[in-house]
Amino acid sequence: MSAKKILVVDDELGIRELLREILIDEGFEIFLAQNASEARDLKKNKLPDLILLDIWMPDCDGITLLKEWVNEKFLTSPVVMMSGHGTIDTALEATKIGAFDFLEKPITLQKLLKTVNEAIKHSNNMPKIEINLLNVGKSFVIQDLKKRLDKLNSVKTSLLFLGPDGGCAKICAQYLHPKNQPWINIKDFEVVSNTPTELLDQNRGGTIFLNEIYHLNKSQQKGLNLLIAKATNYDVRIICATSKSLNQMKEVNFDKYILNELLPGSLLLPSIDEHKEDIPEIASSILTMYLAKSNKSDYKEFDVAALNMMRSMDWVGDIEELESFVLNLMRTSLLEKITIDDVRRVSSQFNLLHHKNMASKKIRDNKDQDLDDIFKKSLRDARDDFEKMYFKHHLNHNDQSIAKLSEVSGIERTHLYRKLKQLGIKVK
Numbered sequence: 001m002s003a004k005k006i007l008v009v010d011d012e013l014g015i016r017e018l019l020r021e022i023l024i025d026e027g028f029e030i031f032l033a034q035n036a037s038e039a040r041d042l043k044k045n046k047l048p049d050l051i052l053l054d055i056w057m058p059d060c061d062g063i064t065l066l067k068e069w070v071n072e073k074f075l076t077s078p079v080v081m082m083s084g085h086g087t088i089d090t091a092l093e094a095t096k097i098g099a100f101d102f103l104e105k106p107i108t109l110q111k112l113l114k115t116v117n118e119a120i121k122h123s124n125n126m127p128k129i130e131i132n133l134l135n136v137g138k139s140f141v142i143q144d145l146k147k148r149l150d151k152l153n154s155v156k157t158s159l160l161f162l163g164p165d166g167g168c169a170k171i172c173a174q175y176l177h178p179k180n181q182p183w184i185n186i187k188d189f190e191v192v193s194n195t196p197t198e199l200l201d202q203n204r205g206g207t208i209f210l211n212e213i214y215h216l217n218k219s220q221q222k223g224l225n226l227l228i229a230k231a232t233n234y235d236v237r238i239i240c241a242t243s244k245s246l247n248q249m250k251e252v253n254f255d256k257y258i259l260n261e262l263l264p265g266s267l268l269l270p271s272i273d274e275h276k277e278d279i280p281e282i283a284s285s286i287l288t289m290y291l292a293k294s295n296k297s298d299y300k301e302f303d304v305a306a307l308n309m310m311r312s313m314d315w316v317g318d319i320e321e322l323e324s325f326v327l328n329l330m331r332t333s334l335l336e337k338i339t340i341d342d343v344r345r346v347s348s349q350f351n352l353l354h355h356k357n358m359a360s361k362k363i364r365d366n367k368d369q370d371l372d373d374i375f376k377k378s379l380r381d382a383r384d385d386f387e388k389m390y391f392k393h394h395l396n397h398n399d400q401s402i403a404k405l406s407e408v409s410g411i412e413r414t415h416l417y418r419k420l421k422q423l424g425i426k427v428k
Helices: 013-025 036-046 062-071 085-097 109-125 140-153 169-176 190-194 196-202 218-234 256-265 272-294 304-312 318-332 340-375 379-397 402-409 413-422
Strands: 005-009 029-033 050-054 079-083 101-104 159-162 183-186 207-210 237-242 266-268
Touching (some): 013 109, 029 036, 036 050, 036 062, 036 272, 050 062, 062 079, 062 085, 079 085, 085 101, 101 109, 140 169, 140 266, 140 272, 159 256, 169 237, 190 218, 196 218, 207 218, 218 237, 218 256, 272 304, 272 318, 318 340, 379 402
Parallel strands (some): 005 029, 005 050, 079 101, 159 237, 159 266, 183 207
C-alpha cells in the first residue's frame, strides 16, 4: 500500500522542516508549501490525504484559503489548522467552517501524531470529490457558468441543463449538490416510472440527476412528472439534462407540463470547444485524479507541447472524450512524460473511431431525410422513389452484381433489367 500523503503549509522554514522530518519517520509522504499559492498547486496536483495549514501566511491567511476550498467544493481531504497562542479562537472558528481540528504551537510530538492519525482515519471515510472543470477552469466562460449556477442554486427548483452530448451536465449537477447529502444518478429510467415515491423518500435532502431525458417513454415521463411535483415535500432537487431538443422529438411527444416546470430553471451549458484555454489544466487535473485512483507509484505528467496540441484539437465527445483520451494516454505512454507524439498516436486512434461513426450517422441521416421526402409524395411517385432506393442500395452493397440483386429481390433477370431501365438506374 502506498504511503499516505500530507501537505504541510507554513511560512516558517523551521516548522516546515521539523514537521517533514517527524512525519517522514512515521511513514508518510510529505509535501511542503510556504504560501497559499504553492498550497493550491500542491493540493490540486498531489491530492494529499491530509493538510496541515498554518493560520498566518504572508500572501493569504489559512482561514481565507480554507473558505476558498470549502466554497469551491474542493475540500477533498481533512484540514488541521496550526495556530499560535493568540489565534486559538480563530482556529476554533475554522472548525465551524470545515477544518477537522487544530494544533496549538509549539506543537508537541504526542499531540501531533495523535491528531494526524485521527485525521487520516477520517480521510478514509470522506467522499472523494472528482476534480472537474468547475474546480480548475479559469476562463471567462467557466467563471460565467459558475455565477449562473450559483444564481440557480439560490432558488430550490427543478432544473434542466441543455448541452452537448458528453458535456458537463453531470459536473454542473454535482456542483449544486449539497455536501454530505444523498446523490443518485438515474441509469435505469424504469425506476422513475415504477417507484418514484420511494426514490424521493430514499434521497431526502439530496439530488436526483437524470441525464438525456429525451429517452424517456410516456410511462417514465409520468414518473418524472410525479418526482417534480412532490420533490419539495421531500427536500429533493430534481436535475435533468438533455443534448437534444425535447420539443422536436419524433418518437415520443414530450410532456408539455414537464417542460413548463423545467424551463424556468433551464440553463444552456458550454461545450469544451468554447473554452479551449482551460484544456491544459483540465487534462492535467484528470491525469492527476486517475493516477491517485490507480494507487501506483509511477508518476506521469504532460510536456507543454502535448498540452498545446490537445488545446488545439476538436473534441467531438466533449469533456467525456477528453477524460477517456487522458486515461488512454496514462495507460499507454511509455515514458514519465506524456509527449506530443503520444497525443498524435492516441488522436489517430480516436479519429478513426469518429470518422467511422460520423460516416454511419451521415448515412442514417440521409436515409431518414429521403424517407421523409418519400412520404410527402403520391403513392405512385413514392413507390418509384422507394424502388430506386432499394435497388441502388443492393447494387452498391453487392458490387453492381445483377445476379445477386435478382436473388435478393426475387425478380427474374430479364424483368429486372427492364425495371432498372424504367427507373433510370444504370448498371456497370
